[in-house]
Amino acid sequence: MGRNSWTLGIESTAHTFSFGLVDSNGIPYPSISDTVRPLEGGIHPREAADHHRDYSSTLFQKILDSQNLQPSDIGAVAYSQGPGLGPCLRIGASVARTISSALGVPLIGVNHCVAHIEIGRQQCDCDDPVLLYVSGGNTQVIAKLQGKYRVLGETLDIGIGNMLDKFARQQGIPFPGGPVIEKLALEFIEQHPGASLEGLDLPYPVRGMDLAFSGILTAAQRLIEKGHSLGSVCWSLQEHAFSACVEVAERALAHSGKSELLLGGGVACNNRIREMCTLMATERDSTSHAPPRMYCIDNGTMIARLGYIELENGRTTSLIASGINQYLRTDDTLVSWS
Ligand code: ATP
Numbered sequence: 001m002g003r004n005s006w007t008l009g010i011e012s013t014a015h016t017f018s019f020g021l022v023d024s025n026g027i028p029y030p031s032i033s034d035t036v037r038p039l040e041g042g043i044h045p046r047e048a049a050d051h052h053r054d055y056s057s058t059l060f061q062k063i064l065d066s067q068n069l070q071p072s073d074i075g076a077v078a079y080s081q082g083p084g085l086g087p088c089l090r091i092g093a094s095v096a097r098t099i100s101s102a103l104g105v106p107l108i109g110v111n112h113c114v115a116h117i118e119i120g121r122q123q124c125d126c127d128d129p130v131l132l133y134v135s136g137g138n139t140q141v142i143a144k145l146q147g148k149y150r151v152l153g154e155t156l157d158i159g160i161g162n163m164l165d166k167f168a169r170q171q172g173i174p175f176p177g178g179p180v181i182e183k184l185a186l187e188f189i190e191q192h193p194g195a196s197l198e199g200l201d202l203p204y205p206v207r208g209m210d211l212a213f214s215g216i217l218t219a220a221q222r223l224i225e226k227g228h229s230l231g232s233v234c235w236s237l238q239e240h241a242f243s244a245c246v247e248v249a250e251r252a253l254a255h256s257g258k259s260e261l262l263l264g265g266g267v268a269c270n271n272r273i274r275e276m277c278t279l280m281a282t283e284r285d286s287t288s289h290a291p292p293r294m295y296c297i298d299n300g301t302m303i304a305r306l307g308y309i310e311l312e313n314g315r316t317t318s319l320i321a322s323g324i325n326q327y328l329r330t331d332d333t334l335v336s337w338s
């Protein structure tokens with residue numbers, strides 16, 4: 001890459017289409033994004049892909065304008081190769097191929113989950129953390145062991161964010177439901193400072209080092225049907241679901257001997273889960289870190305950052321190998337950097 005060249009990152013795994021940049025030193029700059037928000041129901045992969053296609057030129061122009069760049073300032077193009085929804089990933093990959101071919105610059109397909117980790121490490125200046133990755137589609141506790149980010153525990157069914165979004169949808173709250181649940185839970189506990197979870201019991205989602213959230217979703221809906229207020233159920237749902245994640249993360253810290261906890265993924269925007277992680281880490285003489293919210297949710301900048309790191313380590317993606325992989329796993333990617 002030329003000395004002044006920037007790396008462009010394209011994120012398109014699901015609902016969000018996002019372009020981001022890192023400069024020639026790998027320093028991140030905010031993304032330009034657009035998110036599909038269906039009026040009713042969940043995300044339809046084909047409709048999300050059409051949205052991404054329609055927005056591609058606008059977002060590309062806007063990200064260039066955000067740093068006063070010309071296309072010729074782009075020295076490499078990174079994109080999410082997986083995991084995610086096939087039709088959405090394919091749009092991101094085609095846009096990346098087009099820009100990289102037109103500009104004659106390297107193409108680099110990266111692992112979306114690993115990108116969440118690496119932007120967090122850069123932002124929070126973490127060395128070797130245990131990552132609690134809590135997003136819509138994913139819930140994993142991860143640590144780097146023997147050259148890969150290993151999944152030490154994960155959800156056996158749906159992601160924690162999908163669980164929150166589904167519960168919200170059942171109450172008529174549109175996607176994304178997580179932030180609204182946070183607000184309702186906070187209002188409830190501020191109005192009822194001594195509230196107890198008695199009577200608001202939900203199944204505890206821990207399964208050894210793994211988690212499972214479909215039972216808690218059904219049980220929370222049942223509490224609503226029994227007449228409990230929405231605020232009280234949102235509060236109980238957060239307390240149960242977040243404690244379960246924090247419990248698995250604590251065990252991962254204990255087993256791996258590491259002393260930094262790093263939050264990532266959209267649900268890491270939530271103040272309550274941040275607070276619980278800090279409490280747990282402090283009790284074990286460890287530290288807890290969370291990147292700025294714009295880098296917790298899906299964003300092109302984290303893709304640019306991981307693309308930059310991989311290029312610095314000599315990896316590029318040839319056109320023939322640039323196909324997407326919907327089922328790429330966190331531990332499929334060799335971590336050749338430190
Ligand atoms: P991945 O592909 O990594 O699974 P994703 O497609 O789910 O990512 P993200 O942007 O990482 O996308 O996460 C979106 C999720 O984060 C949604 O489920 C949303 O409800 C949840 N979320 C966002 N803000 C909050 C919040 N403040 N509290 C709880 N959940 C939140």
Ligand code: FE2
Pocket residue numbers: 112116135265266297298
């Ligand atoms: Fe994500």
